[in-house]
Amino acid sequence: MSLDMSFPILEIFVPLICFCVAILCCNTSCRALQRAREERRMQSIREAERESPPVFIIPFPSAPSEESLYRLPRYSETRDSPPPPSYSEIEMKPDSFIPPDAPPPPYVPPFPRPSSSSTSGS
Secondary structure (H helix, E strand, C coil): CCHHHHHHHHHHHHHHHHHHHHHHHHHHHHHHHHHHHHHHHHHHHHHHHHHCCCCCCCCCCCCCCHHHHHCCCCHHHCCCCCCCCCCCCCCCCCCCCCCCCCCCCCCCCCCCCCCHHHHCCC
16 A cells, blocks of 8 residues: 555544544533532532521421311301392493494495406406
8 A cells, every 4th residue: 555545544534533532522621620510519509508597497287187187167167248239230330331422334345246247248
């Protein structure tokens, strides 16, 4: 094999291999930096949890007893409201419906139909 034959192969594959190695190095360094940043963030969260107590603890009620789970609801504790008025007592508010001043215009179809005289041509 002569040197002239191997020269184009080297021209193509050496830059390609260098490019792949550079991408692998960048990928490795980005992952290492991301992992270090995540560890720093988790460490600061852990330190913040240790230093400050929670702001508010939600109090959970004690577990209900068996009797309270199956008892009937106490309807006597609700307040009574009056029934709604009948339809004959209801009046329309004057602001909700304003009567028109004049009747509406007559209906005109949007696309007028051609007359029969114009369709029967020559």
